[in-house]
Amino acid sequence: MSAQISSAQSGAADKAGEREPLLSIRGLRVGFRRAGDQFEAVRGIDLEVAKGEVVGIVGESGSGKSVGMLAALGLTSKNAVVTGSVRFNGDELVGKSSREMRKIRGARIAMIFQDPLSSLNPVMTVGAQIAEAVRLHQRVTRKQAMARAVELLNLVAIPQPERRVNQYPHEFSGGMRQRAVIAMAVANDPDLLIADEPTT
Known part of the structure; x- marks a missing residue:
């Protein structure tokens, strides 16, 4: 993934250095199996989002921005292989079941899709x-x-x-x-x- 991450704090109440991230992504990689082979679409995302903070991911089309976020929410297809860590409020999301993720998506984390x-x-x-x-x-x-x-x-x-x-x-x-x-x-x-x- 060749994308840039920029952030602009917008009213976070916590003091600098004391903020616990709301979302922490470390080494997120996403691959897709096809015909016995595996195509790697995202080769590592590292980012943090604090409460009250706005973070923008900027990159060219096809650089893995959307796929990375879909993977973080457990919304990739069945042939996807997701590795790395996605922690939300300290809770690891990678590896959670579909049933567990349904309780989180829409209630605690929501996504506005492009189309x-x-x-x-x-x-x-x-x-x-x-x-x-x-x-x-x-x-x-x-x-x-x-x-x-x-x-x-x-x-x-x-x-x-x-x-x-x-x-x-x-x-x-x-x-x-x-x-x-x-x-x-x-x-x-x-x-x-x-x-x-x-x-x-």
Whole structure:
């Protein structure tokens, strides 16, 4: 991976030198098995993110930025080989089961994917999808989850959220779909938010 990592502290309350990293990645490598061989896509990522800190990973297309973050969240395909260490709040994520990772993803760590069309189910209303994300991690009724969906659409500046919550992804513009995906990502107030290709 030939990418550069830059960070800008944005309101971290801890004193310099005393901050425990929220996320610590050490020697993360990702390979993919194919036809009896293994292709290495990421050859080592080392980074830390403190609470209240913004970290940007910059690199050319194909340098492994997205694959590295997907691997950190346990979202790579079955033919992927992930090694190294990913610690979140001191808890090692590499090697956790899918069931264990589902409790963390969406609740404590959320990801905003680059393409909202691939993130949204075309046969479910946008509101139902946001409400589902809420109900997966919170003990609320369907009615409360839908009310939260309206609140979140309003938060990301979707006009007439009470009406839009019942619409399908194809009824949203591209920009509105992207904002709906952001609403879904922040639905459970995660401690860490990962944005894939944030400039798009």
